[in-house]
Amino acid sequence: MLALNADVDPNRCRTLGLAGSVALTAGGLTAGALPVRDALLPSSGRAALGVLCAYFGLVLLIAAWWWLGRAVRRPRPPAPRELLTTLAIWAAPLLIGPPLFSRDVYSYLAQGAMVDARIDVYTHGPAQLGGPLATEVAPVWQHTPAPYGPVFLAVAAKASDLAHVDMSAGVFGMRLVALLGVALMIVFLPLLADRCGVDRSAALWLGALNPLVLLHLVAGAHNDALMLGLLGAGLVAALGGWPARAAVLVALAALVKAPAALGLLAVAALWTGRLTGRARTVRATALTCAVALATTALVTAATGTGYGWLGTLSTPVSPDNWSLTSALGRLSGALLDAVGSGLADRAVPAWRWFGLLATAAAVAVLWLRRVPLGPVYALALSLLAVFALGPAFRPWYALWGLFLIAAAAPDGRVRRWAAAGSGVLALGLLPSGSPPDGMQLTLAVGGGALALIALYWMFEMSDPGTVHSRTRVAS
Numbered sequence: 001m002l003a004l005n006a007d008v009d010p011n012r013c014r015t016l017g018l019a020g021s022v023a024l025t026a027g028g029l030t031a032g033a034l035p036v037r038d039a040l041l042p043s044s045g046r047a048a049l050g051v052l053c054a055y056f057g058l059v060l061l062i063a064a065w066w067w068l069g070r071a072v073r074r075p076r077p078p079a080p081r082e083l084l085t086t087l088a089i090w091a092a093p094l095l096i097g098p099p100l101f102s103r104d105v106y107s108y109l110a111q112g113a114m115v116d117a118r119i120d121v122y123t124h125g126p127a128q129l130g131g132p133l134a135t136e137v138a139p140v141w142q143h144t145p146a147p148y149g150p151v152f153l154a155v156a157a158k159a160s161d162l163a164h165v166d167m168s169a170g171v172f173g174m175r176l177v178a179l180l181g182v183a184l185m186i187v188f189l190p191l192l193a194d195r196c197g198v199d200r201s202a203a204l205w206l207g208a209l210n211p212l213v214l215l216h217l218v219a220g221a222h223n224d225a226l227m228l229g230l231l232g233a234g235l236v237a238a239l240g241g242w243p244a245r246a247a248v249l250v251a252l253a254a255l256v257k258a259p260a261a262l263g264l265l266a267v268a269a270l271w272t273g274r275l276t277g278r279a280r281t282v283r284a285t286a287l288t289c290a291v292a293l294a295t296t297a298l299v300t301a302a303t304g305t306g307y308g309w310l311g312t313l314s315t316p317v318s319p320d321n322w323s324l325t326s327a328l329g330r331l332s333g334a335l336l337d338a339v340g341s342g343l344a345d346r347a348v349p350a351w352r353w354f355g356l357l358a359t360a361a362a363v364a365v366l367w368l369r370r371v372p373l374g375p376v377y378a379l380a381l382s383l384l385a386v387f388a389l390g391p392a393f394r395p396w397y398a399l400w401g402l403f404l405i406a407a408a409a410p411d412g413r414v415r416r417w418a419a420a421g422s423g424v425l426a427l428g429l430l431p432s433g434s435p436p437d438g439m440q441l442t443l444a445v446g447g448g449a450l451a452l453i454a455l456y457w458m459f460e461m462s463d464p465g466t467v468h469s470r471t472r473v474a475s
Contacts, residue, residue: 008067008068008070008071008074009071010068010071010078010082010086013064013065013067013068013071013086014064014068014085014086014089014090016060016063016064016067016458017060017061017064017065017068017086017089017090018089018090018093019057019060020056020057020058020059020060020061020062020063020064020090020451021057021061021089021090021091021092021093021094021214022057022093023053023054023056023057023060024053024054024057024058024061024093024094024097024100024219024431025057025093025094025096025097025219026050026053026054026057026097027049027050027051027052027053027054027055027056027057027431027447028050028054028097028098028100028219028431029050029097029098030046030047030049030050031047031048031049031050031051031053031054031430031431031432032050032054032097032098032099032100032431032432033098033099033100033101033102033103033105033106033220033431033432033433034098034099034432035106035136035167035168036135036136042432042434042437042439042440043439048439048440048443050431051430051431051440051443051444051447052443052444052446052447052450053447054100054431054447055427055443055444055445055446055447055448055451056447056448056450056451056454057451058211058215058426058427058447058448058451059427059447059448059451059452059455060451060454060455061090061211061214062211062423062426062427063451063455064090065205065209065210065211065423066419066423068083068086068205068209069205069206069419072201072202072205073202077199077201077202078201079201080190080200080201080204083201083204083205083208083209084186084204084208086209087186087204087208087209087214090209090214091214091218094214094215094218094219095175095179095218097219098171099171099219099220099221100215100219100220100431100433101215101216101219101220101395101429101430101431101432101433102216102220102222102394102396102429102433103136103137103138103433104220104221104222104433105171105174105175105220105221105222106133106136106137106138106171107126107137107138107141107146108152108156108159108174108221108223109133109136109156109159109160109163109170109171109174110126110129110133110134110136110137110160111126111146111148111153111156112153112155112156112157112158112159112160113129113133113157113160113163113164114126114128114129114146115153115154115156115157115160115305116157116160116161117129120306120308121145121146121153121305121308122145122146122305122306122308122309122311122312123145123308124145125137125141125142125143125144125145126141126142127142127143132167133160133163133170136167138433145308145312146309146312147257147258147309147312147313148223148256148257148309149254149255149256149257149258149309150255150299150300150302150303150305150309151226151252151255151256151299151303152223152226152227152255152256152257153303153305154303154305155177155226156174156177158173159173159174159176159177171221174221175218175221177221177223177225177226178217178218178220178221178222178223178225178226179218179225180225180226180229181217181223181224181225181226181227181228181229181230182208182213182217182218182225182229183229184226184228184229184230184232184233185207185208185213185225185228185229185232185403186204186208187232187233188229188232188233188235188236189203189204189207189208189232189403189406189407190203190204191236192232192235192236192239192376192404192407192408193406193407193408195236195239195376196374196376196377196407196408197410198406198407198408198409198410202406202411202415203406203407204406205406206402206405206406206415206418206419206422207402207403207404207405207406207407208406210399210402210406210422211422211423211426212395212396212398212399212402212422212425212426213225213399215396215426216395216396216399217396217399220396222396223256223257224257224396224397224399224400226253226256227253227254227256227257227259227260228253228260228399228400228403229253230249230250230252230253230256230260231249231250231253231260231263231403232403232407233249234246234247234248234249234250234252234253234263234267235250235263235266235267235375235376235379235404237249238266238267238270238271238375239270239376241274243267243270243271243274243284243287243288244287244291246267246270246271247264247267247271247287247288247291247292247295248291248292248295250263250264250266250267250292251264251291251292251295251296251299252295252299254292254296255295255296255299258309258313259383259386259400261292262363262379262382262383262386263379264288264289264292265363265367265375265378265379265382266375266376266378266379267288268281268284268285268287268288268289269284269367269375269378270375271284271287271288272284272285322393323355323390323391323392323393324355324388324389324393325351325352325354325355325389325390325391326348326351326352326391326393328351329347329348329349329350329351329352330347330348332347332350332351333345333347333348352391355389355390355391356389356390356391358385358389359385359386359389359390362381362382362385362389363382363385363386366378366381366382366385367382374408376404376407376408377404377405377408377409379404380401380402380403380404380405380407380408380409381401381405382401383400383401383404384398384400384401384402384405385401386400386401387400387401395425395426395428395429398421398422398425402418402421402422405418406418427448430444
């Protein structure tokens with residue numbers, strides 16, 4: 001890797017990442033999460049070429065991001081403005097392409113249409129809606145209720161109006177919502193980094209230019225973007241001395257997706273520091289909870305969706321989910337079945353409960369350490385624990401913690417592991433979001449291998465020593 005050890009040119013990284021983004025978008029045109037009317041059979045030649053092209057571009061994009069990270073770690077890193085320009089250039093092709101790596105955007109639109117039609121989304125799945133929108137939802141979610149709070153459902157209801165006119169318009173509407181969330185992340189991430197003593201460029205590289213942001217928040221239009229944007233705004237408000245405002249913002253984030261509710265721990269911790277007298281922690285916690293509950297009640301009354309989402313938080317836990325605890329449960333169940341035990345069916349639920357207890361224990365340890373980590377860093381690691389030990393696993397869930405690790409983690413192993421994990425998780429799904437078969441897996445590996453060959457050739461040709469030695473041999 002000769003050129004990787006040389007000085008890094010951020011402009012070359014920008015160009016390489018753009019090439020990857022364009023190739024990824026081109027591949028998605030035939031192999032992405034397309035509307036049913038446009039979808040191709042996975043065995044068709046065009047779909048196969050799409051998978052090959054998409055993974056070729058994906059590896060180029062990850063390599064460009066990783067290479068840019070070397071420039072960020074130099075004594076004079078690229079300025080935040082340069083990094084944001086790079087992010088815009090990398091994201092632009094993905095904005096005009098189809099949804100990638102998941103069909104959840106269609107679920108959002110169907111659930112928004114159900115809200116408009118006065119169908120209880122916390123009791124019924126999209127199949128109850130029927131029609132073109134319901135057809136677009138992945139089969140595994142057709143009969144499952146929504147796990148999202150009233151803030152997001154109100155937004156999805158507005159976007160679903162566009163889908164009645166044209167499906168592409170509806171998808172673009174949901175992508176605009178995700179872009180709003182990403183914009184909030186970009187605004188508040190440097191402010192969080194300043195408060196936590198982290199370099200702004202390092203924070204933006206890991207938390208905003210991260211491939212998971214581009215693939216799943218920009219291209220996939222996941223509502224985690226809006227949740228993280230509101231959570232970041234709330235934490236900045238708390239650090240700035242406005243704890244009541246912070247509690248409102250964090251509550252709104254939790255009313256998009258529930259994991260953001262852990263942010264109330266950080267708000268309470270920071271509010272404690274502003275109080276005097278006895279029982280400061282109890283008083284701060286009570287005030288935080290009171291503001292959050294009042295916000296929840298007001299928003300729920302305004303939207304009219306009710307509190308059913310509290311009972312549907314297990315919706316993402318599909319039967320074939322490959323979270324750590326689900327995988328251990330299936331393995332244990334297979335072993336118990338092999339020895340003739342009648343407890344095999346209880347293995348997966350038992351492991352999932354163990355994962356929840358382990359998550360609660362990890363969160364307690366993080367917040368009760370003798371040497372405090374700081375509220376933002378403790379929250380980041382807590383959200384990573386939820387991602388790693390929870391009963392549902394999706395690559396974009398890692399962003400819950402990674403976004404805040406980018407802002408708060410000191411330079412060292414945690415940041416390096418976060419970066420490496422981001423690169424690995426970015427490779428974990430097909431552009432269609434469907435489980436791969438043997439042929440598609442082979443095509444994905446082939447596309448990635450072609451990208452590695454192209455990168456090796458580019459690095460070899462750009463290394464002055466290699467070019468000089470070849471010239472001497474030729475002469």
